[in-house]
Amino acid sequence: MNEITPATVAAHGLSPEEYARVRAILGRTPNLTELGIFSVMWSEHCSYKSSKKWLKLLPTTAPWVICGPGENAGVIDIGDGQAVIFKMESHNHPSFIEPYQGAATGVGGILRDVFTMGARPIANLNSLRFGSPDHPRTRHLLGGVVAGIGGYGNCVGVPTVGGECTFHPAYNGNILVNAMTVGLADKNRIFYSAAKGVGLPVVYVGSKTGRDGIHGATMASAEFSEDADAKRPTVQVGDPFTEKLLIEACLELMATDAIVAIQDMGAAGLTSSSFEMASKGGLGVELDLDQVPLREAGMTPYEIMLSESQERMLMIVKPGREDMAKRVFEKWELDVAVIGRTTDTGHMILKKDGRVVADLPIDPLAKASPQYDRPWRAAPRPAVIPAADVPQTNDLLGALKRLLGSPDLASKRWIWEQYDHMVMADTAGRPGGDAALVRVHGTKKALALTSDCTPRYCAADPVEGARQAVAEAWRNITATGATPLAVTDNMNFGNPEKPEIMGQFAGCIEGMRDACLALDFPVVSGNVSFYNETNGQAILPTPAIGAVGLIEDVAKAVAIAFKVEGLTVILVGDTKGHLGASIYLREICGREEGAPPPVDLDAERRNGDFVRRMIREGRIQACHDVSDGGLLVAVAEMALAGSVGAEIAPPSDEPPLHAWLFGEDQGRYVAATRDAQQVLGAAREAGVPVHVLGTTGGQTLTVGGIGSISLPELRESHEGWLPRYMATA
């Protein structure tokens, strides 16, 4: 198959126009190795050819942003000479094919993106979407993905502190596994990927190269069909033990002055890593493929360049520092080899057995990578559903119990207990609350970490839904008392060649832009995953938002739990009773429709800034934002978290009771305070709406005029669903 036929070109995911461009750049026909390199470099996954134009619209700067999108991960300043480096990345397709290894290698990949920049990884999060719980594969996929994330993260010794996990039939044939890593670095010791200097050694470290995952990047850029099974051999196996050694070895070498540039081998392995380093530095590179440590005999240049074997890194080191690098990596019992050097030719030259097997001009290849302005069409905005048009059940507490035990709202304890969320001994806020809190080692400071998205809102209205996703992440951080700082995203969508999918994408970008600007919440890194479709059925648009905040004194942070009796329970923010696209409408009325709740970004900011200030002043003892399921669900979660009940009184008039209890209006928080008068006074001054709901105490949740339900009964429903579901084969 060494002859390049139109079928070979198509099998590499290149369109005839793209292939014509390849030939024009080279002035000749490429050989198979060269074609393979073009195909991965120009794949959607590596080139962002459908999304680049839109991503430019996102705000990416702020005084605390050290490095925005474009590097392996985003970097922000957290003061005292320290920086936080973080990013989120998808491993959707591999996880659907082999959930354990797919998810595990997803975690491994995102860890490398972060420590390649000089950071010690200190926390992982994951954002998961599965198909309907009734779908025959869901249980297997969920079990495998969670075990894989745990298997990898636990072994490398990085705590997995948070995430999200929801279900919808639109993900039946295309689950989403988005993993996020947060790392900590010295501000003046951050490593970038641009090669600098001619004649410098290119050093390969980590595991040997095998025939794993060849074509992974093109696979991630192609739609699924029923024959997904046929693609199985591309599955990669993760080796977290080697990753752990790689982290320690890289950090050890990074403490010296040996490294000029470093880049992990992710999708498209040796190809994209060497290419990117050379291209960013405006250099050429010459590699001797005979020097690459191989796991299998007889590997071709094509296979070596396209392998996606895990746990490998590529570095450019200072002249004469090869031995130092070797010493460090040999101490950690890792493979290390000098496989080439930088040149001033602007070409990538690959040699094997003394012959040149590929010769590609780097700049033209990188610069001429196709960019598309794909046609898009915005979906019509759905009508707003008035609360009065949504039936009120006559068993409101029964409805609460059902909502708390519904797949999306049920406790995800079964998941996070399989993750070591405490290793490194800095987890001050464990999973189960709004944002996790991870102390900055050796200081009083802590990072607040969260990941959020409500795809049903985004499906109903991409702009509003994306505003909501950003606002919810901001709110989750705020609810702990931390200041939200920056965002990473993972844009999961269907086939961008369809105008309605591009419309969803464009809408979500617009919404994110609005919210990030209004909340001073820049996007510093991210990932786009298109082609999440099976047999033409696309997933819900899912722009997952991962976010980082900072609190100067972790002792001042609060959690969601009602821990003490006799506190006043208050609600911050306005309640109109928006039931469109709500969980109540779906779970109780069986309807999935209507406009999502609008996000008033000014109110969002005002309310959040007020809540944060009250927490910092020690006036609030517990706080939880109101999101999915509405007010009563939020109060119930706080009661369950601390095993202290509450009694709340509904308002006498508007809105209708079910809308007040279960409406999903945005920009709201429930808080418990022992200084109610001061908080109410401060709210009046700040122009923030605050209502007294009631008081904490007892072992029941009581809604005045309706009745009571015991905490054990609610807990059984909330905590019981997922373990019960997973226990049935």
Next chain:
Amino acid sequence: MKAKVHVTLKEGVLDPQGKAVQHALGSLGFGGVKGVRQGKYIELELAEKDPKKAKAEVEAMCRKLLANTVIENYAIDIAEK
């Protein structure tokens, strides 16, 4: 009937365990050890008396549960006792 099942990684699939064991054997002074691969060995007793049917049944078990056919092969031995 008794069934013995060997589940092994497909060729070319990375075996982190085998790799680590090989390395450890080397440091323990067992030189010259190569190609270490670690698999699973499962024994089970079946109510089924017919060897053919027993084998078919175990095949189904392998595909459904015992082996991860994406990355693993399996081999089945059926014995009288």
Next chain:
Amino acid sequence: MKAKVHVTLKEGVLDPQGKAVQHALGSLGFGGVKGVRQGKYIELELAEKDPKKAKAEVEAMCRKLLANTVIENYAIDIAEK
């Protein structure tokens, strides 16, 4: 030489994994499965050419590392290739 090593749990030692597999097989509709035990199967290649010596070498590996003789038995097969 090639060595094949089976490491199995001694009788009387509880096997949580085997038990769970048996349970899972039951709920998948495979009735009548009993006595499921899960062990390890390790393959290795040796530089040693003499079968006797090879076996002795692998014995030593088993005692030192591959098996925990408090709870596990091992069995060694030596083959030409």
Next chain:
Amino acid sequence: MKSAVIVFPGSNCDRDVKVALTQSTGREPLMIWHQDRTLPEVDLIVLPGGFSYGDYLRCGAMAAQSPVMAEVVARANKGVAVLGICNGFQILTETGLLPGVLMRNAGLKFVCRDVHLRVEVTDTVFTRNYRKGQRIRVPIAHNEGNYFADEDTLKRLEDERRVAFRYTDAAGNATAEANPNGALRNIAGILNEKRNVLGLMPHPERLADALLGGTDGRPMFEGLAAAFA
């Protein structure tokens, strides 16, 4: 107190225990790489938690063969205090310093959560700052913590009062529901005959700081510090 923490490839609670020791004793432990064949004179040797060699083959099996372990065994036999936490416990059983094995959790899942423990004995350097029968809360995080030993061994452990900690419910009862991993007799930690070697699955070093949600692990480190003051 002079202490040493052994670092294996794949250890990942080495820093955590270092912090806990430093906080409660005011003195930093020495960090010893597994390839070292000599050990400085110390009062306490700690084998930390983590995934030495990835937990591949059997947890602790490869670490038990590390060069430094021969010296650790020799010191233990001379009476030096040795504490194995989680993976460290697994390594201790693999070296034979402690009897029995830690098998896969009965639920076949990794479990990370706080558990309640009952302190069974206080006549050791590790537990002297607890009260006998005291109920403490400490996190676990493991996949292989299911303690197994034959009947004779179990009987000896009980007769010689070598079970140091048992999993219990909040009220201090060692029930089946309170057992997170299927360990025989709810055993969470055991001692050697001379009572100078302790292995336990829970992580006292993770709950030795109020900001992390509790301090029940602290008396272990303070007790050790006092014993060797």
